[in-house]
Amino acid sequence: MEIELLVIPEWVITVNSRNQVLHHHAVAVDDSRIVDILPMSEAEKHYRPRQTVVLAQQALLPGLVNAHTHAAMALLKGLADDLPLMEWLQNHIWPAESRWADAQFVYDGSRLAIAEMIRSGTTCFNDMYFFPEQTAKAVQEAGIRACIGLIVIDFPTAWGTGPEDYLQKGLALHDQVADDPLLTTAFAPHAPYTVSDDPLKQVSHLACEMDMPIHMHVHETAFEVQQALAQHDAVPLARLDNLGLLDKHFLAVHMTQLTDEEIALLAEKGTHVIHCPESNLKLASGFCPVAKLLAAGVNVALGTDGNASNNDLDMLGEMRTAALIAKAVAHDASVVSAAQALRMATINGATALGLADTIGSLEIGKAADMIAVDLSALETQPLYDPVSQIVYCANRNQVTHTWVAGKALMTQRELTTLNITELLATAQAWQQKIGATS
Ligand SMILES: CSC[C@H]1O[C@@H](n2cnc3c(O)ncnc32)[C@H](O)[C@@H]1O
Numbered sequence: 312m313e314i315e316l317l318v319i320p321e322w323v324i325t326v327n328s329r330n331q332v333l334h335h336h337a338v339a340v341d342d343s344r345i346v347d348i349l350p351m352s353e354a355e356k357h358y359r360p361r362q363t364v365v366l367a368q369q370a371l372l373p374g375l376v377n378a379h380t381h382a383a384m385a386l387l388k389g390l391a392d393d394l395p396l397m398e399w400l401q402n403h404i405w406p407a408e409s410r411w412a413d414a415q416f417v418y419d420g421s422r423l424a425i426a427e428m429i430r431s432g433t434t435c436f437n438d439m440y441f442f443p444e445q446t447a448k449a450v451q452e453a454g455i456r457a458c459i460g461l462i463v464i465d466f467p468t469a470w471g472t473g474p475e476d477y478l479q480k481g482l483a484l485h486d487q488v489a490d491d492p493l494l495t496t497a498f499a500p501h502a503p504y505t506v507s508d509d510p511l512k513q514v515s516h517l518a519c520e521m522d523m524p525i526h527m528h529v530h531e532t533a534f535e536v537q538q539a540l541a542q543h544d545a546v547p548l549a550r551l552d553n554l555g556l557l558d559k560h561f562l563a564v565h566m567t568q569l570t571d572e573e574i575a576l577l578a579e580k581g582t583h584v585i586h587c588p589e590s591n592l593k594l595a596s597g598f599c600p601v602a603k604l605l606a607a608g609v610n611v612a613l614g615t616d617g618n619a620s621n622n623d624l625d626m627l628g629e630m631r632t633a634a635l636i637a638k639a640v641a642h643d644a645s646v647v648s649a650a651q652a653l654r655m656a657t658i659n660g661a662t663a664l665g666l667a668d669t670i671g672s673l674e675i676g677k678a679a680d681m682i683a684v685d686l687s688a689l690e691t692q693p694l695y696d697p698v699s700q701i702v703y704c705a706n707r708n709q710v711t712h713t714w715v716a717g718k719a720l721m722t723q724r725e726l727t728t729l730n731i732t733e734l735l736a737t738a739q740a741w742q743q744k745i746g747a748t749s
């Protein structure tokens with residue numbers, strides 16, 4: 312049978328329901344999908360590939376899913392460090408955004424972020440930012456996969472005048488990208504402290520009717536919870552529940568403040584938690600109780616947050632941080648194994664975005680969103696367990712290949728759809744403009 316592509320790595324890390332790691336197997340790809348996974352010795356008998364990629368000493372795994380980011384913030388990387396969330400946001404980031412965040416900024420920043428993501432093995436990201444049509448354009452040109460946030464926030468910005476306008480523009484974008492197999496959309500109300508009840512009720516209604524995810528920062532800090540108690544006489548999670556938002560469509564980002572009762576509520580409602588450990592550490596926001604959430608049956612996925620609070624978009628690093636912090640928080644080294652951390656960075660993100668039938672694992676019928684990691688370097692040798700090596704040892708420069716829907720976006724560390732020289736020139740032009748005024 313003639314096929315487009317046959318990839319023959321040392322290991323196939325499937326992230327299927329049995330976490331199978333296959334040695335000396337090949338992955339056959341045709342028409343954007345995985346059509347077979349079979350022993351290497353049989354592959355060449357069964358298939359006549361137009362291209363064969365042999366990856367000796369490399370592991371092939373599902374592309375990483377960054378379940379929470381603000382791609383365009385790549386242009387604000389390092390602009391305001393070492394600050395707590397509210398001071399960072401109100402005194403530095405929001406003023407910078409109101410000065411700079413126009414359509415060109417979002418397009419240029421998104422391209423820079425997408426290049427960083429492809430180079431570090433991310434094949435799908437869930438975004439929340441102004442001018443989402445610019446992020447969508449950058450995604451389409453680069454060939455990566457993304458869920459584009461249709462933002463809602465009470466105050467006016469360069470992108471819109473208020474909630475009605477944001478929703479109208481967002482719904483128009485939803486219709487515009489509906490036929491693109493690599494793009495989906497989610498409602499993205501910013502946070503409980505910036506979106507009032509009426510737009511939240513509207514989002515809840517629309518998300519249910521259109522079967523779309525809702526992506527929101529929630530319980531990021533203790534301050535957020537205390538302030539809401541004083542203002543609304545209810546913690547944000549209870550307010551969102553009363554407004555009807557908590558169900559399987561809801562992606563609650565951060566969740567560093569959670570009681571055991573709230574964890575049980577999330578499990579009962581099927582709400583997803585998006586854990587961003589490095590952003591939480593850098594802004595000193597708090598610690599998400601990941602082990603307790605997983606034990607309660609809550610789907611926990613991973614995100615980097617934006618480049619201005621992390622400051623990288625490195626999902627390999629995020630996996631490692633998530634596994635290490637979870638152990639310290641739980642006072643238990645056995646929680647969040649390497650295999651579990653990898654699930655959080657792949658299939659759990661896909662599940663949160665409603666894409667688990669398409670991406671998140673290497674299985675026959677799924678889209679060929681795959682990455683190769685070279686484990687031959689001395690830093691990852693000797694090697695007893697490739698999953699352990701990827702989560703606890705490897706760094707992002709060891710990602711050699713990135714495919715989305717069977718198309719190579721990076722081959723032997725060379726980007727195929729983005730030009731690094733151009734991206735660097737654009738980043739430096741923005742640095743000069745923004746740096747001159749800060
Ligand atoms: C409505 S567009 C997104 C908005 O969110 C801001 N943002 C970035 N990181 C965080 C965070 O960790 N908590 C809250 N808000 C954040 C970003 O700067 C945009 O203004």
Ligand SMILES: [Zn+2]
Binds near residue numbers: 380528616617
């Ligand atoms: Zn965020």
